[in-house]
Amino acid sequence: xxxxxxxxxxxxxxxxxxxxxxxxxxxxxxxxxxxxxxxxxxxxxxxxxxxxxxxxxxxxxxxxxxxxxxxxxxxxxxxxxxxxxxxxxxxxxxxxxxxxxxxxxxxxxxxxxxxxxxxxxxxxxxxxxxxxxxxxxxxxxxxxxxxxxxxxxxxxxxxxxxxxxxxxxxxxxxxxxxxxxxxxxxxxxxxxxxxxxxxxxxxxxxxxxxxxxxxxxxxxxxxxxxxxxxxxxxxxxxxxxxxxxxxxxxxxxxxxxxxxxxxxxxxxxxxxxxxxxxxxxxxxxxxxxxxxxxxxxxxxxxxxxxxxxxxxxxxxxxxxxxxxxxxxxxxxxxxxxxxxxxxxxxxxxxxxxxxxxxxxxxxxxxxxxxxxxxxxxxxxxxxxxxxxxxxxxxxxxxxxxxxxxxxxxxxxxxxxxxxxxxxxxxxxxxxxxxxxxxxxxxxxxxxxxxx
Ligand code: AMP
Ligand code: ZN
Numbered sequence: 001x002x003x004x005x006x007x008x009x010x011x012x013x014x015x016x017x018x019x020x021x022x023x024x025x026x027x028x029x030x031x032x033x034x035x036x037x038x039x040x041x042x043x044x045x046x047x048x049x050x051x052x053x054x055x056x057x058x059x060x061x062x063x064x065x066x067x068x069x070x071x072x073x074x075x076x077x078x079x080x081x082x083x084x085x086x087x088x089x090x091x092x093x094x095x096x097x098x099x100x101x102x103x104x105x106x107x108x109x110x111x112x113x114x115x116x117x118x119x120x121x122x123x124x125x126x127x128x129x130x131x132x133x134x135x136x137x138x139x140x141x142x143x144x145x146x147x148x149x150x151x152x153x154x155x156x157x158x159x160x161x162x163x164x165x166x167x168x169x170x171x172x173x174x175x176x177x178x179x180x181x182x183x184x185x186x187x188x189x190x191x192x193x194x195x196x197x198x199x200x201x202x203x204x205x206x207x208x209x210x211x212x213x214x215x216x217x218x219x220x221x222x223x224x225x226x227x228x229x230x231x232x233x234x235x236x237x238x239x240x241x242x243x244x245x246x247x248x249x250x251x252x253x254x255x256x257x258x259x260x261x262x263x264x265x266x267x268x269x270x271x272x273x274x275x276x277x278x279x280x281x282x283x284x285x286x287x288x289x290x291x292x293x294x295x296x297x298x299x300x301x302x303x304x305x306x307x308x309x310x311x312x313x314x315x316x317x318x319x320x321x322x323x324x325x326x327x328x329x330x331x332x333x334x335x336x337x338x339x340x341x342x343x344x345x346x347x348x349x350x351x352x353x354x355x356x357x358x359x360x361x362x363x364x365x366x367x368x369x370x371x372x373x374x375x376x377x378x379x380x381x382x383x384x385x386x387x388x389x390x391x392x393x394x395x396x397x398x399x400x401x402x403x404x405x406x407x408x409x410x411x412x413x414x415x416x417x418x419x420x421x422x423x424x425x426x427x428x429x430x431x432x433x434x435x436x437x438x439x440x441x442x443x444x445x446x447x448x449x450x451x
Pocket of ligand 1: 029037067237240241
């Protein structure tokens with residue numbers, strides 16, 4: 001399998017750390033609001049990746065985190081905690097909104113057939129571990145303490161920013177970013193934020209530096225290491241995580257443990273609405289539930305995402321959704337005419353190899369949609385071969401191709417079909433043809449099975 005590694009900026013062959021096993025970590029939702037279809041584009045890409053790995057025979061341990069603390073409104077460690085802000089907006093406790101939006105995330109994921117992760121881990125369940133890694137970094141001289149918290153000193157890291165190929169010096173000069181008072185460098189980031197004096201936060205914990213809460217980039221390092229060990233195979237997220245969140249995960253993990261955090265880093269491009277990134281903080285977002293409420297099959301959104309490669313920008317519109325639903329329905333219609341039965345191993349294996357080549361070339365889903373049509377039209381394959389192949393490919397695509405209901409055929413139609421079969425057996429061709437024409441008049445096409 002070849003995957004595009006953001007770290008090396010090229011497609012690389014996947015060599016698992018442990019034979020036949022893959023450790024996969026994906027940054028999950030910050031649960032202060034509903035996850036939108038932009039977020040779900042990234043989760044869908046991660047689901048397709050996981051299913052493709054499984055199709056290749058790997059046992060995948062898929063970890064997703066729930067950010068329920070520490071994510072500030074500005075990536076430069078200033079601004080409010082998104083969770084506390086959400087709780088104020090809704091006049092509820094932070095814990096209540098975390099639970100509510102976690103559940104809505106799970107419900108929407110289910111609607112578009114995203115497989116449940118092996119573990120869904122919460123940042124607030126790993127506070128002690130986060131304190132421990134900060135202590136370790138402090139002992140090794142990578143941190144400094146200022147009024148508002150403990151910061152990681154990125155000037156101590158020679159190759160800081162290697163994930164996005166930054167030139168540190170370039171960033172420092174001329175950049176105008178609002179910084180916490182006392183912060184030494186623009187790229188330095190908070191490991192532990194202290195609760196300001198005379199304030200009470202809903203979420204705060206005691207630490208060696210005082211009451212406060214962990215910085216956002218520490219949680220993923222700690223949870224990934226605890227669930228998958230270090231290094232693990234693949235770390236994923238959306239492209240907005242490359243420059244700050246994942247860069248800072250790498251910096252602190254390597255500083256603390258002198259090892260790679262993950263061998264592969266995969267990132268999904270944005271889903272845009274009217275040329276702008278769909279974003280929770282700017283509003284105007286669309287949910288999976290909204291798609292359903294507008295009368296669409298939510299899986300048509302899955303089909304729509306499959307049509308754009310995960311590393312290309314995707315522009316969402318309701319017209320595009322309509323086209324996707326038409327495409328999915330026409331696929332369902334063709335599959336309705338297929339049936340299970342005896343298959344040709346030789347012929348189906350050939351098509352399975354072709355499918356594998358497409359998926360193993362950095363998840364070539366748009367090409368796969370075209371390939372499905374080619375297989376359905378393939379005159380060499382019987383309807384049983386096609387049926388078998390479609391269900392096999394659907395292990396990766398997740399379009400519920402195994403759940404398509406056959407049309408209910410009336411007794412009258414069944415009788416004509418049976419008669420036609422009898423005429424064909426008796427070589428009464430004229431009568432068989434008359435029955436076929438009658439069926440056609442009633443709206444049924446006859447396809448004679450070859451299996
Ligand atoms: P968040 O809940 O904001 O932490 O984001 C959860 C995941 O969705 C992260 O992997 C983000 O990179 C990703 N994401 C956020 N906005 C978009 C978007 N418009 N298109 C694709 N992925 C996104
Ligand atoms: Zn993360």
